[in-house]
Amino acid sequence: MSDQKIFIICGEASGDLHAANLVRSLKAISPNLHVTGWGGDRLVAENVTVLKHIRELSFMGFLEVLLNIVTILKNFRTCKEHITTFNPEVLILVDFPGFNLRMAEWAKKKGIKVIYYISPQLWAWKQGRIKKIQAFVDELYCILPFEKAYYEKFNVAVKYFGHPLLDEVANFKSLRKEPLLHQKPVLALLPGSRMQEVKRKLPIMLEAAKSFPDYEIIVACSTQIPEAFYHSFSASDVRFLFGKTYDILNVASIAYVTSGTATLETALFKVPQVVCYKSSGLSFWIAKRVVKINYISLVNLILDRKLVEELIQGDCTSEKLVSSLNKIADPSEMQNQITAGYAELLSLLGGEGASDRIAKSLYETFLKDNK
Secondary structure, three states: OOOOEEEEEEOOHHHHHHHHHHHHHHHHHOOOOEEEEEEOHHHHHOOOEEEEEHHHOOOOOHHHHHHOHHHHHHHHHHHHHHHHHHOOOEEEEEOOHHHHHHHHHHHHHOOOEEEEEOOOOOOOOOHHHHHHHHHHOOEEEEOOOOHHHHHHOOOOOEEEOOOOHHHHHHHHHHOOOOOOOOOOOEEEEEOOOOHHHHHHHHHHHHHHHOOOOOOEEEEEEOOOOOHHHHHOOOOOOEEEEEOOHHHHHHHEEEEEEEOOHHHHHHHHOOOOEEEEEOOOHHHHHHHHHHOOOOOOOHHHHHHOOOOOEEEEHHHOOHHHHHHHHHOOOOOOHHHHHHHHHHHHHHHHOOOOOHHHHHHHHHHHHHHHHHO
C-alpha cells in the first residue's frame, strides 16, 4: 500500500549497514513501502530519503558529547520536526542509544509504533535505561546471542534471529570479484569510522606496522572521512583504500582492528587480529567506572572468553601492538586457537538470513494490518 511509511534513524556506519540490509528485505516483502530517515550512504543506495547524514551525528566518548551538546540538542529538535512532517506508522531505531532512546520516548507518546533494532548494550552499562525500553519500545530485535535472555529477565518484548553481518559477508563473497592485487602478505589496519578514533589509533598502528616489512600495509579508510585527513599521516609504502574494508579483509593475513563491529567482521573473514582501543583520558576514566564488561571486542564478548588480544588505552602502544601481532603473524598454536575460536563464534551467530527473518517478523507484526 502506498501509504505505508517508516522513519528510520541510525547514527553510525555499522548501523547504516544493518539498516540498509533491513530496508532491502522489507521492500522485498512490501515494494511500495516509503522509507525516510537519518543515516548514511548505504541507506541512500537503498533509495531511502536521508534527511541528515551520519557524518553530522557521531560523537565518540563522554568528553566529545559534552563538547558538542548544543549540536546534539539541536539534532533532537530537527529530528522531531522531520518525523512529524513525514508522519510514519513505524519508527525504526538502529543502535545509537544516547539519541535513539530519547526519540523512542517522544515517538511513543505521539502514538507511533517504535521498533528498536540492534539493541542497546545495557548489559555493559546504563542498565537503568531498561525502564525506557520497557515503556517506550514495542519490539526489540537483538543481534547478539546472549542478549535475548538478558532482556527477557526484564520482561522486554525481544526477538533474536541471528546476526546480519553473516549476510553482508556472504553477499560480498557471492559477488566473486577479483581479489585485491598485492605483492606480499597483507597486514590490514582498521582504525575505525570516526575521525576522532582514527586520529588516536592510526598513528600507533602505522608505527607498529613498520616492524613488519614482509607485509604489505593496507589501511581500510572510511568514506565518511575526507581523503586529505588520512594522507596527513606520514606513511611510506602504505596503501589507503576507501570503502574497501571487505576487499582488504578478503586478502589479509593479519590485522590491527579498532574495537567495534570491525572485530566481528574480521573474524568472519577468518583473519587473526589484535584489537585496539584508545579514547580521551577523561572518557576512559569515566568509562572504567560505569562500563561492566570483561571484554571490549565482540569476538571475546560473544565467546565469553579471551580469544583475541585486546590492547586498551595505556596498553595501546606501538610496542605492545608489535609484540601481540608477532604472536599470531606466522602459523602458530595461538593462530590455530584463533581459527578454531572463529569457527565456534560462527556457530553461535544464527546462520545467514537474519535480515530477512527480522524484516518478516517486523512486517507481520507492525505493517501487514495497515495495508
